[in-house]
Amino acid sequence: MTDAHGxxxxxxxxxxxxxxxAGYEKAFAGSEAHHASLAWLLDRLEPGSRILDVGSGTGxxxxxxxxxxxxxxxxxxxxxxxxxxxxxxxxGARFRLADARELPLEEASFDAVTVYxxxxxxxxxxxxxxxRRLARAVRPGGTVVLATVPxxxxxxxxxxxxxxxxxxxxAAAGFEELARxxxxxxxxxxxxxFTPAHPEAAPEPHLYLHCARD
Numbered sequence: 271m272t273d274a275h276g277x278x279x280x281x282x283x284x285x286x287x288x289x290x291x292a293g294y295e296k297a298f299a300g301s302e303a304h305h306a307s308l309a310w311l312l313d314r315l316e317p318g319s320r321i322l323d324v325g326s327g328t329g330x331x332x333x334x335x336x337x338x339x340x341x342x343x344x345x346x347x348x349x350x351x352x353x354x355x356x357x358x359x360x361x362g363a364r365f366r367l368a369d370a371r372e373l374p375l376e377e378a379s380f381d382a383v384t385v386y387x388x389x390x391x392x393x394x395x396x397x398x399x400x401x402r403r404l405a406r407a408v409r410p411g412g413t414v415v416l417a418t419v420p421x422x423x424x425x426x427x428x429x430x431x432x433x434x435x436x437x438x439x440x441a442a443a444g445f446e447e448l449a450r451x452x453x454x455x456x457x458x459x460x461x462x463x464f465t466p467a468h469p470e471a472a473p474e475p476h477l478y479l480h481c482a483r484d
Contacts, residue, residue, distance in 0.1 A: 292355060295328040296467055303462035304386065307415060307478045308335045310458065311382060314413050318342060319381035324370045324404065325388020329356030329363060332384055337362035346370055371400055375407040382413040387476075389416075390437045394424055397438065398448055405452040408483045414454055420445055420461075420477040429470070442477055454481035 298304070308331065315321075319341045323332050326345025333356060337343045343363035347353050356365045371392070383404045389397045401416065408414055422441040427434065440448060446456055458480040465473045 295330050298466055299330050301464050312339055322380045322383045324385045326356055327352050329360035333363040334360045375403055378409040380408050383408055384415045386417045394438050402452040405454050410483055412483050414481045416479040419474055449479050449481050453484050457482050
């Protein structure tokens with residue numbers, strides 16, 4: 271794929287996840303560490319909390335678990351296919367087709383924000399700016415959960431479930447610094463090694479930062 275100037279164009283996340291569809295859920299929804307992270311979050315939430323799920327995918331497991339516990343969940347995703355799947359699979363939550371980088375966010379408008387592995391196809395600058403905006407959208411004392419693959423890479427090509435992507439991330443220390451720079455306190459850090467249920471998948475490190483807004 272080339273851009274208008276003949277260079278290599280960045281693969282669009284919406285095209286990737288439109289193509290993956292329910293296959294993404296099959297590969298990743300069984301992560302025990304992800305479910306443990308959701309259990310940690312549920313223990314901290316007041317009844318009927320307002321939650322923003324960034325990169326909500328098919329709605330499973332995140333929105334389904336949180337909405338099933340009685341919380342008011344808004345999921346946003348750039349993929350029309352994912353938003354359609356999530357709306358059908360998790361009728362107890364609301365889903366919006368939107369790019370989180372462009373989503374209007376009011377100060378202190380949510381009790382919690384979840385960002386499970388939805389930063390990886392953004393540049394480091396975009397990740398930093400978005401997490402800062404999301405932190406401000408959480409009420410003081412509210413919760414932000416950030417999860418990523420903690421590797422020190424910046425805009426490198428990668429094959430993800432058979433599809434070409436470009437990824438950026440931070441090593442664990444850099445990701446923690448990103449969270450602190452956004453005004454978050456890292457309450458708990460959890461690491462896991464997970465192998466997606468996909469024939470082309472290999473074990474990958476996962477890092478979960480459970481944070482509170484200062």
